[in-house]
Amino acid sequence: MSIIINNLNKSYNNQIILENLSLQINSGSIFGLLGANGAGKTTLVSILNQLIKKDSGNIEIYGFNLEKNSNEIKNISSYIPQTYAFYPNLTSYENLEFFGALYGLKGEKLKQQINYCIEVTSLQKFVNKKAFTYSGGVKRRLNIAIGLLNSPKIIYFDEPTVGIDPQSRKYILEMIKNLNKTEDTTIVYTSHYMEEIEFLCDEIAILDNKKIILQDTKENLTQMKSTISIQTENQTIEIDISNSYNSFSDTIIKLKNENEKIVNINFADKNLENMFLSITKKELRD
Numbered sequence: 001m002s003i004i005i006n007n008l009n010k011s012y013n014n015q016i017i018l019e020n021l022s023l024q025i026n027s028g029s030i031f032g033l034l035g036a037n038g039a040g041k042t043t044l045v046s047i048l049n050q051l052i053k054k055d056s057g058n059i060e061i062y063g064f065n066l067e068k069n070s071n072e073i074k075n076i077s078s079y080i081p082q083t084y085a086f087y088p089n090l091t092s093y094e095n096l097e098f099f100g101a102l103y104g105l106k107g108e109k110l111k112q113q114i115n116y117c118i119e120v121t122s123l124q125k126f127v128n129k130k131a132f133t134y135s136g137g138v139k140r141r142l143n144i145a146i147g148l149l150n151s152p153k154i155i156y157f158d159e160p161t162v163g164i165d166p167q168s169r170k171y172i173l174e175m176i177k178n179l180n181k182t183e184d185t186t187i188v189y190t191s192h193y194m195e196e197i198e199f200l201c202d203e204i205a206i207l208d209n210k211k212i213i214l215q216d217t218k219e220n221l222t223q224m225k226s227t228i229s230i231q232t233e234n235q236t237i238e239i240d241i242s243n244s245y246n247s248f249s250d251t252i253i254k255l256k257n258e259n260e261k262i263v264n265i266n267f268a269d270k271n272l273e274n275m276f277l278s279i280t281k282k283e284l285r286d
């Protein structure tokens with residue numbers, strides 16, 4: 001396991017945000033944390049990255065205790081925030097030099113690491129241009145490049161595609177998938193874009209009502225069926241139409257032959273977004 005959280009509690013000004021939250025994340029997985037606006041995703045990820053303090057509970061990351069081994073955890077983790085975390089008046093290269101030095105990198109090692117980060121995020125064209133001139137997508141890539149400087153074992157992405165164009169979004173998602181595959185980096189990805197979670201993640205958890213209310217593999221969650229329920233005066237019949245509509249038309253013919261009067265037909269497409277809605281009774285986005 002890369003992350004084990006037990007009975008985590010966090011309040012802001014007496015308002016409980018996370019309550020007895022427990023969660024385990026497998027090493028090397030791409031873990032999607034879903035939650036409506038204000039559910040507490042950023043709060044949880046900020047606690048894991050020691051940006052804010054928890055009230056109580058136990059957290060272990062790669063076998064290190066969050067309080068006792070705080071430096072060891074910082075060395076193996078990287079947090080890519082929603083906001084741009086670089087100097088706009090510096091170039092990509094200068095930003096990477098600056099943040100690399102903060103990690104204690106210097107000389108040849110620093111150069112090598114900068115070149116690696118530039119390559120992974122395809123920033124070659126921008127290395128000598130000042131960051132304030134970049135598009136939103138390129139700015140996000142620089143954020144990510146900085147986050148790779150310490151060769152993290154675990155990277156937290158907090159909604160990294162908010163406000164960028166579809167092409168940059170696709171590029172960033174592919175890049176994250178690749179990082180996970182080639183470096184075996186554990187990825188924790190928060191989002192309220194269901195299609196991103198569906199594309200990227202192999203494990204998914206839903207944060208709602210201060211807790212993790214559902215956690216499963218994407219495989220299991222996407223096996224949920226699409227159904228049609230037919231209500232007659234005497235019975236309700238649920239039909240699985242995930243693979244074909246044949247059983248639906250067969251049932252209609254059968255009911256007609258039996259002179260059963262149909263009073264209602266309901267279609268339930270249990271994709272992830274509908275599942276989220278039915279479990280939390282909330283939209284993913286405001």
Ligand SMILES: Nc1ncnc2c1ncn2[C@@H]1O[C@H](COP(=O)(O)OP(=O)(O)OP(=O)(O)O)[C@@H](O)[C@H]1O
Nearest residue numbers: 012013017035036037038039040041042043044192
């Ligand atoms: N520093 C703070 N002081 C007081 N309340 C806060 C603070 N930070 C966050 N909150 C509140 O805590 C709740 C959870 O916020 P958080 O940002 O963790 O949610 P989120 O799931 O990341 O939401 P979003 O998807 O909108 O980013 C919200 O009600 C928010 O207003």
